[in-house]
Amino acid sequence: MEEQFIKGVELFNAQSFFEAHDVWEELWRETRGSRRLFYQGLIQISVGFYHLCNTNYTGACSQFGKALSKLEQYLPAHHGIDTFRLVNEVRECLHDAELLRGGLLSRFDEAKIPQIVANEHRASR
Numbered sequence: 001m002e003e004q005f006i007k008g009v010e011l012f013n014a015q016s017f018f019e020a021h022d023v024w025e026e027l028w029r030e031t032r033g034s035r036r037l038f039y040q041g042l043i044q045i046s047v048g049f050y051h052l053c054n055t056n057y058t059g060a061c062s063q064f065g066k067a068l069s070k071l072e073q074y075l076p077a078h079h080g081i082d083t084f085r086l087v088n089e090v091r092e093c094l095h096d097a098e099l100l101r102g103g104l105l106s107r108f109d110e111a112k113i114p115q116i117v118a119n120e121h122r123a124s125r
Helices: 002-013 017-030 035-053 057-074 083-101
Strands: none
Touching: 002 017, 002 035, 017 035, 035 057, 035 083, 057 083
8 A cells, every 4th residue: 555655746847647546546545544635635735736737727726625625634644654735735726727717817736736745853743
C-alpha cells in the first residue's frame, strides 16, 4: 500500500492528475478506517486539477471544495504529508478557479499548482 501511495504522490507532482487519481482510487477502495477519507481528499484534489487544467472551472471548484472539507481534518500533517501547506495552496487555486468561472480572471497560472511534500517530522494522526 505504501508504494501505491508514493506512486500517486509522484504522479501528482508530475502533474499527471488523471493517473494519480487512478492510483489513489485503487488504494482508497482497499482502505478502511480514517485514512480512507484522507485518500478520498487526495483523489478529489487530483480530479480538481485535472478539471482546472482542462478549463472546467465549475468541476474544479466542486472537487476542490469537497477535497478541502476532508483534508482540513488532517491538519497540520498526515501520513508524512504537509497537509497544512497543501490545503492552503489548494485554497488559493480554488479562489482562482472561482474567479475564472466568473470571468474575472483570464487564465490560471499553472505555477500555482502545488507539490505534495513530506512533512519534515513525518507527523501522522
